[in-house]
Amino acid sequence: MPPETDQKTHIELYPLLSGITAATDLISRILVGHHQKVSFAAATIGQALGLDQHRLSRLILAAAVHDIGGLSIRTRLESFDFEVINPDRHTRPGYFLLAGFAPFADLARIIRFHHTYWRNGEGMVAGGEEVPLLSHIIHLADRIAVRIDPQREILSQKADIIQHIKAGSGDMFVPRQVEAFLQVADKEAFWLDLTSPNLRTLLQQRFPLGAMALGRSEMLELAAMFRRVIDFRSRFTATHSSGVAAVAVAIATHSGFQKEDPDRVRMAGLLHDIGKLVVPTELLEKHQRLTSDDFAIIYKHPYFSAEILRNIKSFADICQWAAAHHERLDGSGYPYRLRGAEIPEGARILAVADTFTALMEDRPYRCGLTVTGTNKIMKDMAAHHKLDQDFVALIHDHSSEINDRRYKAQVGADQTHRHFLAECGLLDNHNETDDRCPRPR
Ligand SMILES: [Fe+2]
Numbered sequence: 001m002p003p004e005t006d007q008k009t010h011i012e013l014y015p016l017l018s019g020i021t022a023a024t025d026l027i028s029r030i031l032v033g034h035h036q037k038v039s040f041a042a043a044t045i046g047q048a049l050g051l052d053q054h055r056l057s058r059l060i061l062a063a064a065v066h067d068i069g070g071l072s073i074r075t076r077l078e079s080f081d082f083e084v085i086n087p088d089r090h091t092r093p094g095y096f097l098l099a100g101f102a103p104f105a106d107l108a109r110i111i112r113f114h115h116t117y118w119r120n121g122e123g124m125v126a127g128g129e130e131v132p133l134l135s136h137i138i139h140l141a142d143r144i145a146v147r148i149d150p151q152r153e154i155l156s157q158k159a160d161i162i163q164h165i166k167a168g169s170g171d172m173f174v175p176r177q178v179e180a181f182l183q184v185a186d187k188e189a190f191w192l193d194l195t196s197p198n199l200r201t202l203l204q205q206r207f208p209l210g211a212m213a214l215g216r217s218e219m220l221e222l223a224a225m226f227r228r229v230i231d232f233r234s235r236f237t238a239t240h241s242s243g244v245a246a247v248a249v250a251i252a253t254h255s256g257f258q259k260e261d262p263d264r265v266r267m268a269g270l271l272h273d274i275g276k277l278v279v280p281t282e283l284l285e286k287h288q289r290l291t292s293d294d295f296a297i298i299y300k301h302p303y304f305s306a307e308i309l310r311n312i313k314s315f316a317d318i319c320q321w322a323a324a325h326h327e328r329l330d331g332s333g334y335p336y337r338l339r340g341a342e343i344p345e346g347a348r349i350l351a352v353a354d355t356f357t358a359l360m361e362d363r364p365y366r367c368g369l370t371v372t373g374t375n376k377i378m379k380d381m382a383a384h385h386k387l388d389q390d391f392v393a394l395i396h397d398h399s400s401e402i403n404d405r406r407y408k409a410q411v412g413a414d415q416t417h418r419h420f421l422a423e424c425g426l427l428d429n430h431n432e433t434d435d436r437c438p439r440p441r
């Protein structure tokens with residue numbers, strides 16, 4: 001994307017968004033496939049209600065991300081109780097995460113209210129705001145999905161689930177929407193589709209949504225929004241990708257890499273850890289020594305970064321770099337065990353930027369290092385053929401300037417994070433445990 005022309009990037013949103021939430025559903029066996037089930041049930045009910053194409057596609061996209069604000073296993077699992085006690089714990093973060101990207105403002109509003117009861121019409125309004133009817137459809141679809149026991153034959157459960165949903169008509173659910181559900185739920189095929197291992201393909205074939213065209217600045221905003229989804233799950237990672245992006249851009253600027261389009265490096269930095277959505281927050285915040293089972297989960301993340309980014313066709317290079325950001329020149333990295341020249345330059349830059357940023361950051365089990373300490377470790381890693389020697393030398397030669405860029409990016413990201421926590425009503429628990437480590441660095 002040369003700066004003088006605003007070339008559009010075409011993105012198919014459903015595969016991208018559902019790829020992201022499919023990753024978040026992998027944090028627990030109980031959650032696997034949840035977002036896809038809810039998307040499919042909502043789409044089928046929406047269609048039976050006769051929604052026009054635009055509303056139907058916004059419904060499917062909102063359903064595809066409806067629990068994106070469930071930031072930990074605990075919060076996600078509590079939303080699986082048929083009557084959710086405190087849905088705000090995931091609907092508010094979901095709303096504020098999506099609302100930051102203007103083209104998703106309507107999706108944010110829909111998911112904000114996806115646990116609102118109908119209460120014979122009172123549920124048209126919540127907290128003084130009009131509740132979109134699409135929110136009520138997602139509520140219904142979601143409650144259908146959580147009633148399914150994956151251990152049992154689906155057709156043996158059909159009658160029981162229908163009974164439960166019927167019983168909720170009027171109080172929990174909009175009667176007209178329940179009627180639409182009953183029309184489709186009578187067919188065995190609906191239930192077989194809903195539990196099909198090919199559900200994602202099936203949904204895309206039956207409800208083709210088309211692509212959205214985004215300009216240069218919108219692409220950066222989209223990447224920044226996803227960056228918040230990735231990083232805001234824990235205070236220990238809240239500013240990480242912003243720091244990596246700033247350092248990676250600094251290395252690219254000094255080395256002349258992607259001179260004509262530094263935004264690609266920035267986006268790669270913002271998105272490199274998107275596959276970390278398969279790692280539960282509980283693990284990101286663990287104070288004890290990580291076990292081999294913990295590492296078995298962590299080692300998956302670059303693989304899933306590639307899995308998700310593959311859905312943006314024009315991101316082939318960014319996808320490759322993100323996939324390989326934990327590879328090491330001597331072949332000791334993961335998950336592809338690449339070595340030497342097999343590792344693309346963009347991935348080497350990310351690896352150096354990631355290591356630099358990570359060493360400077362606080363972790364649950366240690367405080368961040370100084371620039372001198374970080375440079376020493378990185379030099380050692382380059383000497384042992386882990387990291388690219390040239391890029392490590394470049395950081396060493398410009399360390400105060402590059403660290404300054406990293407620091408400013410992370411301070412900015414920290415402010416955004418605090419603002420987000422305040423909006424979600426979570427700032428108090430944050431402050432209790434914060435600031436045990438000296439700053440600024
Ligand atoms: Fe939910």
Ligand SMILES: [Fe+2]
Binds near residue numbers: 034038066067079142
């Ligand atoms: Fe849900």
Ligand SMILES: [Fe+2]
Binds near residue numbers: 272301326354
């Ligand atoms: Fe990573």
